[in-house]
Amino acid sequence: MTPTIAPARPELVTEGIPARRAGWIERATSADHKSVGLLYLGGAFAFLAVAVTELVLLRLQLIVPENTLINPVLFDRISSTSAVTAVLLFALPLAIGLYSYVVPLQIGARGVALPRVNLLGAWLYLGGAAAIYASFAWRPPEAGFAAMPPLSNLLYSPTNGVDAWILGVGMAVLGFVCSSVNMVTTLRNMRAPGMAWRRVPPFSLAGAVTSCLMLVAGPVMLAALTMLMIDRRFDGIFFNAIQNGAPLYYQHLAWIFFNAAYAAILIFAFGVALEVAPTFARKPLFSLRAAAICLPAVAALAVLAWMQNMYTAPIPNGFRIFAMVVSLALVVPVGLLFVNVIATLWGGALRPRGALLFAVGGMSVLSLGLAGELMYSVIPVGWQLDNTTAAQVATVDVLVGSGVLCGFAALHYWLPKLCGRAMAEGPAKAALALILVGAYAFDAFMFLAGVKGQPADIYKFFQGQGLDGLNVGASVAAFVLAAGVLLELANAAWSWRNGRAAGHDPWGGATLEWFALSPPPVHNFDAVPDVRSATPLHDIREFVRRRAAATGDRSPQAAPAPAASPAPEPARADPGTEGGAPVS
Amino acid sequence: MATRSLRVLAALVAALALTLALAVPAQASVIAPRAAHSPNADDIRVAYWVMLAVAAVVFVAINGALLFALVRFRERRSRRPAQVAAGRGAILRAAAPLALLAAAILAFGVIKTDDARHVATASAEPAAGASGALLAQVGLANPPSIPGVSTPPAATGVPGAGGAAPAGGPVVVNAVGQQWLWRFDYPQPGEQGPPYSTFSYNLLVVPVGTTVILNVTSVDVLHRFFVPALGGQVDAVPGQTSQTWFRADHEGVYGGQSTSYSGSGYSVMRIWVKVVSPQAYAAFLKRKKAEIAKAQGFVKQKISQQATVGGVKLP
Numbered sequence: 001m002t003p004t005i006a007p008a009r010p011e012l013v014t015e016g017i018p019a020r021r022a023g024w025i026e027r028a029t030s031a032d033h034k035s036v037g038l039l040y041l042g043g044a045f046a047f048l049a050v051a052v053t054e055l056v057l058l059r060l061q062l063i064v065p066e067n068t069l070i071n072p073v074l075f076d077r078i079s080s081t082s083a084v085t086a087v088l089l090f091a092l093p094l095a096i097g098l099y100s101y102v103v104p105l106q107i108g109a110r111g112v113a114l115p116r117v118n119l120l121g122a123w124l125y126l127g128g129a130a131a132i133y134a135s136f137a138w139r140p141p142e143a144g145f146a147a148m149p150p151l152s153n154l155l156y157s158p159t160n161g162v163d164a165w166i167l168g169v170g171m172a173v174l175g176f177v178c179s180s181v182n183m184v185t186t187l188r189n190m191r192a193p194g195m196a197w198r199r200v201p202p203f204s205l206a207g208a209v210t211s212c213l214m215l216v217a218g219p220v221m222l223a224a225l226t227m228l229m230i231d232r233r234f235d236g237i238f239f240n241a242i243q244n245g246a247p248l249y250y251q252h253l254a255w256i257f258f259n260a261a262y263a264a265i266l267i268f269a270f271g272v273a274l275e276v277a278p279t280f281a282r283k284p285l286f287s288l289r290a291a292a293i294c295l296p297a298v299a300a301l302a303v304l305a306w307m308q309n310m311y312t313a314p315i316p317n318g319f320r321i322f323a324m325v326v327s328l329a330l331v332v333p334v335g336l337l338f339v340n341v342i343a344t345l346w347g348g349a350l351r352p353r354g355a356l357l358f359a360v361g362g363m364s365v366l367s368l369g370l371a372g373e374l375m376y377s378v379i380p381v382g383w384q385l386d387n388t389t390a391a392q393v394a395t396v397d398v399l400v401g402s403g404v405l406c407g408f409a410a411l412h413y414w415l416p417k418l419c420g421r422a423m424a425e426g427p428a429k430a431a432l433a434l435i436l437v438g439a440y441a442f443d444a445f446m447f448l449a450g451v452k453g454q455p456a457d458i459y460k461f462f463q464g465q466g467l468d469g470l471n472v473g474a475s476v477a478a479f480v481l482a483a484g485v486l487l488e489l490a491n492a493a494w495s496w497r498n499g500r501a502a503g504h505d506p507w508g509g510a511t512l513e514w515f516a517l518s519p520p521p522v523h524n525f526d527a528v529p530d531v532r533s534a535t536p537l538h539d540i541r542e543f544v545r546r547r548a549a550a551t552g553d554r555s556p557q558a559a560p561a562p563a564a565s566p567a568p569e570p571a572r573a574d575p576g577t578e579g580g581a582p583v584s
Numbered sequence: 585m586a587t588r589s590l591r592v593l594a595a596l597v598a599a600l601a602l603t604l605a606l607a608v609p610a611q612a613s614v615i616a617p618r619a620a621h622s623p624n625a626d627d628i629r630v631a632y633w634v635m636l637a638v639a640a641v642v643f644v645a646i647n648g649a650l651l652f653a654l655v656r657f658r659e660r661r662s663r664r665p666a667q668v669a670a671g672r673g674a675i676l677r678a679a680a681p682l683a684l685l686a687a688a689i690l691a692f693g694v695i696k697t698d699d700a701r702h703v704a705t706a707s708a709e710p711a712a713g714a715s716g717a718l719l720a721q722v723g724l725a726n727p728p729s730i731p732g733v734s735t736p737p738a739a740t741g742v743p744g745a746g747g748a749a750p751a752g753g754p755v756v757v758n759a760v761g762q763q764w765l766w767r768f769d770y771p772q773p774g775e776q777g778p779p780y781s782t783f784s785y786n787l788l789v790v791p792v793g794t795t796v797i798l799n800v801t802s803v804d805v806l807h808r809f810f811v812p813a814l815g816g817q818v819d820a821v822p823g824q825t826s827q828t829w830f831r832a833d834h835e836g837v838y839g840g841q842s843t844s845y846s847g848s849g850y851s852v853m854r855i856w857v858k859v860v861s862p863q864a865y866a867a868f869l870k871r872k873k874a875e876i877a878k879a880q881g882f883v884k885q886k887i888s889q890q891a892t893v894g895g896v897k898l899p
Contacts, residue, residue, distance in 0.1 A: 383816025
């Protein structure tokens with residue numbers, strides 16, 4: 001089998017359009033969904049580097065008992081911004097940016113419905129991030145990761161740091177809502193002919209679910225932030241206990257949003273894994289229908305389970321039981337999503353490339369975090385471990401498993417589409433090993449420290465609590481984790497310009513983004529494909545092969561060589577349809 | 585090829601299992617929480633161990649399957665990927681055991697929650713009839729929502745609180761969080777609300793073998809009361825009162841810490857619970873009350889003389 005270079009776009013070639021490198025102004029102001037997606041992705045990965053740097057700083061302070069390396073005020077400032085950096089400035093924009101780039105391509109759209117609203121969203125996100133980090137030039141926020149009142153009230157946080165935090169988080173969330181409006185509208189109106197909802201690929205389904213989730217939960221957070229701002233600057237008493245306000249009310253609202261953000265990150269991870277698994281196992285997806293049911297179920301249940309974070313609060317016990325019921329109900333859809341991924345891999349011919357390895361590693365770390373969440377959703381266990389490092393590390397695991405590892409899997413998978421070049425595999429495997437070792441060791445040490453009662457967010461711990469060794473271990477593990485993340489980010493930056501040229505369809509994917517050029521032209525597709533099944537690109541390949549067989553055409557353009565098109569035709573996931581001339 | 589990788593995998597799994605089997609008994613204290621010294625903490629420990637086992641099984645199942653798939657189904661020249669997808673009912677068959685697992689955990693969780701909230705009033709040597717009467721007096725004839733809202737009135741006069749506590753009689757203490765210390769008020773007979781005549785900071789002294797009802801609140805920001813040996817965490821929310829309880833079974837000092845971020849002094853906001861004999865407890869209350877009365881008398885006298893204390897003019 002001699003490898004032959006064959007264009008994977010079998011039918012239509014639009015190589016004639018000269019690829020021009022966009023200038024900075026154009027990159028920043030173009031409302032093209034791909035350009036907006038790159039704005040989001042650039043910001044997201046930049047803030048991933050910031051977040052792991054902050055993790056290293058925090059763990060440096062906690063490496064020995066009663067350390068004085070970083071003073072308490074600075075520690076609290078870093079710790080107060082690190083969580084929103086990881087969740088709101090890295091993981092969510094990563095998901096939203098990739099949806100913005102990939103979803104219109106996957107559904108065969110030539111653009112998005114509301115391009116400027118999408119661009120506004122990216123700018124609001126970047127502006128919000130700038131507001132939070134610009135405050136470090138004056139007085140940064142120091143009221144904790146969610147700025148819970150009364151600590152964030154003017155009386156206890158008199159500096160402008162919390163105002164910058166409110167402004168920054170508010171802008172970012174508003175940006176996500178804007179981009180979600182665009183995404184929902186696009187998915188509703190701009191699917192290619194034949195792209196019924198039952199044929200929408202899992203990653204686009206994840207995009208649809210996440211966008212609806214943001215439309216519901218984003219305004220809740222905006223309301224909470226507005227009330228907090230009114231409390232601080234306009235004599236409001238929403239959360240002011242002294243004047244009969246209700247501090248717990250903010251907790252309810254904030255947890256609704258943060259649970260939704262958490263669910264969005266999970267859904268992103270499964271969306272990526274359900275794209276990568278069939279492509280790299282050369283098998284059809286186990287069940288697209290199950291994914292289409294489970295992803296929205298995860299979103300709905302995760303939001304309803306917000307009081308799972310409030311087991312210790314003075315709320316009626318019935319509320320806690322309700323939260324436990326909903327949290328445990330999540331076992332079914334989340335478990336089915338894991339089953340879906342594993343069953344898709346089962347019996348396949350797995351190509352151990354970066355995308356697949358990162359996705360499997362992500363699923364593994366994610367399962368560790370979710371097993372932890374399963375523990376803490378039982379009320380008495382929550383009473384014991386909530387707000388200890390044990391509960392904190394479950395969140396970190398979910399972020400590392402979903403955001404970082406599945407994010408990198410997505411990068412490996414779609415970077416050829418983004419810039420026409422593939423990620424380097426060698427450094428990626430080294431980075432994956434570092435991240436996995438770091439994440440598992442970090443989890444073990446932090447969990448054990450939490451079981452011994454070490455609270456989250458403390459700037460120092462004391463000798464004689466039996467925590468010394470555990471904290472040294474956790475710090476070293478965090479450094480290993482950070483090294484892996486930074487290595488992979490460097491790999492991505494290097495591969496963006498210098499990676500191996502990958503062509504238009506390097507993996508033999510089944511979805512329509514591989515029908516476009518790499519990088520796609522502004523209008524995405526010269527001819528909008530006519531979709532006949534859930535795996536439209538397989539249909540196109542099969543049609544071209546059949547026609548080539550019929551006409552005896554042996555040119556590489558007409559008949560994709562086996563090496564370049566490694567995916568044999570799968571059985572139809574959607575048995576009611578038939579392949580045929582799919583190009584209109 | 586396939587059999588070889590299978591053998592490698594089996595060896596790996598066996599080695600891992602062996603390591604775990606050897607490590608667990610030797611390291612049991614490593615994964616164990618701090619020893620429980622109160623019935624509610626016992627319930628929490630049971631829940632912890634059961635859920636740790638469940639979580640471990642879930643984790644091993646998922647990761648075992650992932651690892652197995654990755655090794656067993658690696659691409660090879662001879663392998664044709666099976667072109668199969670979910671048949672009819674496959675998803676339902678997978679969902680059923682998951683739903684059963686969730687339901688079982690839920691039942692277990694509800695039972696254990698109830699156990700941990702249930703105020704154990706029975707004691708080693710119950711004073712005949714005293715327990716029930718005292719409970720009725722503080723409105724505890726039915727176990728209260730613990731650590732629920734129910735905003736009980738600031739503890740009304742509790743006969744058991746002052747003087748020598750009758751064995752088994754619940755002692756009511758108010759824990760008030762503030763940046764960055766804990767104040768423990770011991771309501772004395774006849775005291776309806778603050779100011780209390782007897783209180784201590786950071787160190788809570790309680791009698792051994794006696795049920796202690798703790799009303800937790802805050803005067804400024806959110807705090808959280810947590811002494812691992814004596815039960816779970818409970819929030820201190822300004823304007824609201826949470827309740828928790830414990831009954832220490834051994835004399836000694838149990839450490840704890842506030843576990844809700846409350847500002848720059850949060851890390852040093854620690855708690856010590858000193859469990860003493862009922863006689864020592866009565867003596868402690870008496871001594872504390874006298875000391876506080878003396879100190880307050882001194883300040884009042886200085887105020888009446890318009891004096892300054894340490895250069896500060898008193899109001």
